[in-house]
Amino acid sequence: MKKREVNLERTDENIADQYPILHLCEGLQKDAGQNSWDAKATRKGKAWKLVFRYIPQLNSLTIEDFGTLGMNAKRWKEYQSLWDTTKAEEPTLGARGQGKFLFHYFAKNKLVLTESIDEEKNYRFSFGTSEEYDDENKKLGDFIPNAKPLDHQGTRIWIMDLKQELRDELLDYKAFMNYVAATWWEIIRNRNATFIVNFNGTDHKVALPELPVAEKEKVFPPNEKIIDLGRVKKLVLRYCKNEVPELLRGIAVQRGGMTILRLPVSAEETIRNKIYGYCTFDEDLESELKKVELPNHFGFSPKRAWNHTREYIRKKSDAFVQEVSPAQKKREITLPQDLIERAVRIVNDLVREYAPELASEVTGPRGKGPDNPPPKPPKPPPPIRIDTFRGNARKLEYDESLITECDLVNDTEDKAKISMQVEIKHEEGDIKFNAKYAIELDGNARKRIDIPLVDFQESIDKPGEYKATAVLENGEGKELHRRSFTFYLHEEPPPPRGRVFLSTMRFLYGKGKPFERSKQLPLTDKGVLYIIFDHPDLAHVRELAGSKKAQKHEVFLYSIKCGIDEAVQKLLEFRYNEGQLDTDEIRVIKDKCDAMYYDAVLSPTA
Amino acid sequence: MAKKKRERIVRRDTIQWGGKEIEVDIFDAKVILGSGEELESIEELLTEEEIEKAIQAALKKIEIIASKYPDKEKNIWYCYEVGKVLQFVDDKGFTDRKGLIWHRMAYDLRPDLFGGRKKNANEAKRYPETMYHLGKQSKEAIKRATFDQWYEILKFKDVYKDKDLLERILVVCEQGLSSRPLRLKIKELRESKNKVQ
Numbered sequence: 001m002k003k004r005e006v007n008l009e010r011t012d013e014n015i016a017d018q019y020p021i022l023h024l025c026e027g028l029q030k031d032a033g034q035n036s037w038d039a040k041a042t043r044k045g046k047a048w049k050l051v052f053r054y055i056p057q058l059n060s061l062t063i064e065d066f067g068t069l070g071m072n073a074k075r076w077k078e079y080q081s082l083w084d085t086t087k088a089e090e091p092t093l094g095a096r097g098q099g100k101f102l103f104h105y106f107a108k109n110k111l112v113l114t115e116s117i118d119e120e121k122n123y124r125f126s127f128g129t130s131e132e133y134d135d136e137n138k139k140l141g142d143f144i145p146n147a148k149p150l151d152h153q154g155t156r157i158w159i160m161d162l163k164q165e166l167r168d169e170l171l172d173y174k175a176f177m178n179y180v181a182a183t184w185w186e187i188i189r190n191r192n193a194t195f196i197v198n199f200n201g202t203d204h205k206v207a208l209p210e211l212p213v214a215e216k217e218k219v220f221p222p223n224e225k226i227i228d229l230g231r232v233k234k235l236v237l238r239y240c241k242n243e244v245p246e247l248l249r250g251i252a253v254q255r256g257g258m259t260i261l262r263l264p265v266s267a268e269e270t271i272r273n274k275i276y277g278y279c280t281f282d283e284d285l286e287s288e289l290k291k292v293e294l295p296n297h298f299g300f301s302p303k304r305a306w307n308h309t310r311e312y313i314r315k316k317s318d319a320f321v322q323e324v325s326p327a328q329k330k331r332e333i334t335l336p337q338d339l340i341e342r343a344v345r346i347v348n349d350l351v352r353e354y355a356p357e358l359a360s361e362v363t364g365p366r367g368k369g370p371d372n373p374p375p376k377p378p379k380p381p382p383p384i385r386i387d388t389f390r391g392n393a394r395k396l397e398y399d400e401s402l403i404t405e406c407d408l409v410n411d412t413e414d415k416a417k418i419s420m421q422v423e424i425k426h427e428e429g430d431i432k433f434n435a436k437y438a439i440e441l442d443g444n445a446r447k448r449i450d451i452p453l454v455d456f457q458e459s460i461d462k463p464g465e466y467k468a469t470a471v472l473e474n475g476e477g478k479e480l481h482r483r484s485f486t487f488y489l490h491e492e493p494p495p496p497r498g499r500v501f502l503s504t505m506r507f508l509y510g511k512g513k514p515f516e517r518s519k520q521l522p523l524t525d526k527g528v529l530y531i532i533f534d535h536p537d538l539a540h541v542r543e544l545a546g547s548k549k550a551q552k553h554e555v556f557l558y559s560i561k562c563g564i565d566e567a568v569q570k571l572l573e574f575r576y577n578e579g580q581l582d583t584d585e586i587r588v589i590k591d592k593c594d595a596m597y598y599d600a601v602l603s604p605t606a
Numbered sequence: 607m608a609k610k611k612r613e614r615i616v617r618r619d620t621i622q623w624g625g626k627e628i629e630v631d632i633f634d635a636k637v638i639l640g641s642g643e644e645l646e647s648i649e650e651l652l653t654e655e656e657i658e659k660a661i662q663a664a665l666k667k668i669e670i671i672a673s674k675y676p677d678k679e680k681n682i683w684y685c686y687e688v689g690k691v692l693q694f695v696d697d698k699g700f701t702d703r704k705g706l707i708w709h710r711m712a713y714d715l716r717p718d719l720f721g722g723r724k725k726n727a728n729e730a731k732r733y734p735e736t737m738y739h740l741g742k743q744s745k746e747a748i749k750r751a752t753f754d755q756w757y758e759i760l761k762f763k764d765v766y767k768d769k770d771l772l773e774r775i776l777v778v779c780e781q782g783l784s785s786r787p788l789r790l791k792i793k794e795l796r797e798s799k800n801k802v803q
Contacts, residue, residue, distance in 0.1 A: 503638065504637065504639070505639070506633065509616070509631040513630065514628075
């Protein structure tokens, strides 16, 4: 076997691409914080301090920690390597050994200097780019004449000659401190951890984030088990009188004292903006979550550990939302947790789900054929019906879970006693899941049915097509409504067939045309959406994206958003023509649209 | 055998808008939802944009050249200078799409800079193609033949790459041979050269 050649020249850019666009500075403080907190000298982080300092004369940023172990020979070697770390197996925050490469990305010439003093007072110095480093032939003074070398146990990193576009963003010290506070509030509060930001010649100590007064607080019973994964240590939710600052809204999912992400709650905007909270876990669950954490520490992969944890938080937060919502506002807004792969189908899914009447006669990429008979005229929906029944993904892998959303609606005046049978079946007939629910549904009400997450394991479950079916029956056993969806386990799903709302997206220049100011043109009869490529908004998106890879994702997201806008527009028109458009309905549609935007933008692959 | 991917570029087309047909510059790349190639299509879209930007930049340069030549029609030096600009297709790695680029420049965008409006795109492409090949010649070679003579020479693919053969053709041009007789002579010279080889 021959060793592969590796070109590390663009490593820092590739790593920077993994961070959500516009969140690079947030990513920088997260990576610096986690590296340093991992290296704390005592278990509780006694006298731990991290200082971010901008030196205008050098246009450089230093990151210096105190109360840490510093790097001995072993840690020094690990630090200088990429992806060569054993941290994934350790109860530390870092896992991939790649975050530090983000530092190189901030430097114009990718130059980063590192000094460290270990427990035996050995001083180490290196300089390097993302490609190479040297820790033998030069000293700090060769780069910064008269600079005083590090004089305490710990580490100091110099990011030399900052890129202008990143520097301007970085030096907004208030925003940077807010990021630090929003990420590290737990260790600031519980461990007295100190973060200092000095970007303008003055030391600013990061304080706990300021939050509005809570009107209602709920602390859920501790030690609740998440299947066989571990336990939730604490889940606290608070509803405030006033709006919570944007950065702190939602439920902070904590690991090792760091906020990985904030899960938004499913509620209408006025309520959603007033809720915040946090969730901590025991060692077992933290360790499981660490395995599925994204390398950028901004989220988790949709694997079993995260799916079940998220589902737990979602259920609790849904219940909390019901408690704090005014009675007439109890109508739930579902919040899809899709990833970008699903965003591709999101527009068509939305239309199929909420307005099948809108689907045109355009066929999917498989084209027309005997499988695609002409569409039947739409039937009016039954008054007692399954309003939502869908899975979280069209394709699942082993170790992932199917999350099924299910909402029932009763449009009659009377309370209904009904039952619902849910079955998930492999194409060869094996039953994966079967459950019957007895339900009482009030008149003019909507109800969410909690269908358990279904896990798939390679040793048990066959790959291939699965069909989930829900059948609603009245007290006499008469079928009232039926819905189903299909998904694929460890197998590529075929392209969608049949009628779709949107089949193709095309791009054109709008300058000088009558539609110059539009973002897109109305959908054609053939399901083609024309997007204006030189619209300032899209031009801006491309400009901000930087690398081609990032541009590709941004343009894709923008296109999906245009598709969603178009679908929402059509849906509003449709509801209006049906006479069903009231403020509640507009809000529901708007929240759907927001939720999809949110998921698409936060997606780790974006 | 793997199917060769069709090369794409921004082109002029008509679409229906507000009940009217409207002419637009549209990208060839299409994002077909559910095809599984959505991101590849966007990548193609960005490449098309890159080409379009290069075309616009080249046209700006050509406009400046054009302002120096009030009489551009079959002006060998105008064509030569423009040909130099058109080398961007090679410099930027767009050689495999040069036909489409000529179409875009000479048919969609600025026919006035490329010998005027032609009946169809194929005809329009010949002019920039000739200019492009002229741009590859030395100044000394250029002045030894007229535009029409070069037009005939360059109809023979790659003939100019054979320096010896080109020299013999240019000698013939200097003797005043043009159009069909020149074409026949080039054929003859090429065949005799092949026989010797």
